[in-house]
Amino acid sequence: xxxxxxxxxxxxxxxxxxxxxxxxxxxxxxxxxxxxxxxxxxxxxxxxxxxxxxxxxxxxxxxxxxxxxxxxxxxxxxxxxxxxxxxxxxxxxxxxxxxxxxxxxxxxxxxxxxxxxxxxxxxxxxxxxxxxxxxxxxxxxxxxxxxxxxxxxxxxxxxx
Amino acid sequence: xxxxxxxxxxxxxxxxxxxxxxxxxxxxxxxxxxxxxxxxxxxxxxxxxxxxxxxxxxxxxxxxxxxxxxxxxxxxxxxxxxxxxxxxxxxxxxxxxxxxxxxxxxxxxxxxxxxxxxxxxxxxxxxxxxxxxxxxxxxxxxxxxxxxxxxxxxxxxxxx
Numbered sequence: 001x002x003x004x005x006x007x008x009x010x011x012x013x014x015x016x017x018x019x020x021x022x023x024x025x026x027x028x029x030x031x032x033x034x035x036x037x038x039x040x041x042x043x044x045x046x047x048x049x050x051x052x053x054x055x056x057x058x059x060x061x062x063x064x065x066x067x068x069x070x071x072x073x074x075x076x077x078x079x080x081x082x083x084x085x086x087x088x089x090x091x092x093x094x095x096x097x098x099x100x101x102x103x104x105x106x107x108x109x110x111x112x113x114x115x116x117x118x119x120x121x122x123x124x125x126x127x128x129x130x131x132x133x134x135x136x137x138x139x140x141x142x143x144x145x146x147x148x149x150x151x152x153x154x155x156x157x158x159x160x
Numbered sequence: 161x162x163x164x165x166x167x168x169x170x171x172x173x174x175x176x177x178x179x180x181x182x183x184x185x186x187x188x189x190x191x192x193x194x195x196x197x198x199x200x201x202x203x204x205x206x207x208x209x210x211x212x213x214x215x216x217x218x219x220x221x222x223x224x225x226x227x228x229x230x231x232x233x234x235x236x237x238x239x240x241x242x243x244x245x246x247x248x249x250x251x252x253x254x255x256x257x258x259x260x261x262x263x264x265x266x267x268x269x270x271x272x273x274x275x276x277x278x279x280x281x282x283x284x285x286x287x288x289x290x291x292x293x294x295x296x297x298x299x300x301x302x303x304x305x306x307x308x309x310x311x312x313x314x315x316x317x318x319x320x
Contacts, residue, residue, distance in 0.1 A: 032192050034251050035270050055272045056247055062274065064224070064298040066247065087216055087226065089294070091194050091251065110195050112215045114222065134249070138224040138298060 031092040031132045035068045041077070045147050047156075048075030050124070058140045065137040065144065071095060076124020076156060079148040084139035085117040095131030096156070097123045104158055107131070117142075122151045191252040191292045195228045201237070205307050207316075208235030210284070218300045225297040225304065231255060236284020236316060239308040244299035245277040255291030256316070257283045264318055267291070277302075282311045 038053030049072040056066035068091075076096070088097065090111045097113050098104040100120035107113055107123075115121040125131040137144060198213030209232040216226035228251075236256070248257065250271045257273050258264040260280035267273055267283075275281040285291040297304060 055249060056274070061276060062245055062247060062298045064247065064296065066249065066272070066296065085222055087222060087224065089215060089226065112226070114216070116221060134294070136224065136226065136296060138222045 031070065031130050033070075034091060034132075037070060038068070041069070045078050045080070046075060047078075047150055048072060048124075050075045050077065055134075058144070060141075063138070063140045065140055066134060068132065068134055071123075071125035071131045071133075073125050073130050074127050075130075076151050077122050078150050079120050079122050081118050081120050081146050081148070082115065082137055083117060083143035083146075084137065085119070086115045086121075087136040087138070088113045088115075088123060089134040089136070091132050091134060093131040094126045094129040095124055095133070096126060097121065098151075098155070104155075107133075120148065122155075124151070124156070127157075191230065191290050193230075193292075194251060197230060198228070201229070205238050205240070206235060207238075207310055208232060208284075210235045210237065215294075218304070220301075223298070223300045225300055226294060228292065228294050231283075231285035231291045231293075233285050233290050234287050235290075236311050237282050238310050239280050239282050241278050241280050241306050241308070242275065242297055243277060243303035243306075244297065245279070246275045246281075247296040247298070248273045248275075248283060249294040249296070251292050251294060253291040254286045254289040255284055255293070256286060257281065258311075258315070264315075267293075280308065282315075284311070284316070287317075 035053045035055065037051045039051065041050040041052050051070045053068045055068060056062065056064060058065050090107050090109055092109045094106065094108050096104050097107050098121060099115055195213045195215065197211045199211065201210035201212050211230045213228045215228060216222065216224060218225050250267050250269055252269045254266065254268050256264050257267050258281060259275055265273070283293070
């Protein structure tokens with residue numbers, strides 16, 4: 001009887017632990033993944049770990065490029081611009097978007113942000129939580145992207 | 161001692177049940193929602209319950225319209241076409257896409273499908289599982305959509 005009781009308590013402890021792990025996992029920093037992780041963004045254009053998956057390649061029918069980027073916490077793009085602008089659709093996590101001359105903006109799951117043609121911007125994850133986003137580049141007959149300098153820690157951490 | 165044992169067993173049963181419910185919930189037919197559910201698609205263009213949220217409105221800068229549709233199981237659009245084509249990005253669930261003259265295609269979370277300019281197509285959820293998708297309409301200066309007849313049950317159920 002004593003042994004049975006100890007077994008029951010041990011099972012209870014194990015099960016509690018398993019439930020706890022499951023709950024912890026649900027609220028963890030892992031994002032809801034929709035697409036394959038893809039290729040790591042090159043160090044000359046990104047700070048930290050950003051993973052890119054191309055979803056729609058450029059062609060002359062749609063003239064639209066679409067892809068997914070998963071920014072790990074703290075990761076961000078360099079400053080850059082697009083000849084026909086860019087649309088970002090945030091599908092999970094928390095991150096930042098900044099347009100040159102404007103304050104850094106916090107972006108979250110469900111948000112949509114636009115950056116107009118030939119305007120400098122950068123985007124990335126928050127320091128603590130990753131950020132997953134789709135990017136849409138319209139009118140690709142005008143071009144795709146011009147890469148510029150790194151986002152400094154001061155810029156990344158600034159809220160003004 | 162006996163009472164303690166019964167209490168332990170009862171707690172174990174309760175906890176097992178709670179864990180089980182949690183797991184069942186995770187694999188349920190509810191999709192991972194990213195955007196607000198939006199407006200119900202009108203009965204003249206949709207069969208069943210399809211919910212539309214506009215994400216990017218048409219303008220002359222991006223000339224791109226983006227939105228999200230959540231099709232409940234069995235729901236689908238009418239046959240329709242787009243003057244500059246359409247790109248669909250499936251973010252959760254299982255559904256169907258059919259281009260006129262081609263077999264019905266099964267589409268799932270992570271898939272991307274394109275329908276060329278002025279080609280008839282329809283899209284919707286599978287009979288058992290809902291389907292959530294983003295739609296991208298490029299080159300909106302050419303127009304948005306032309307709605308046509310309903311998808312019959314024979315067309316919806318056909319795999320040829």
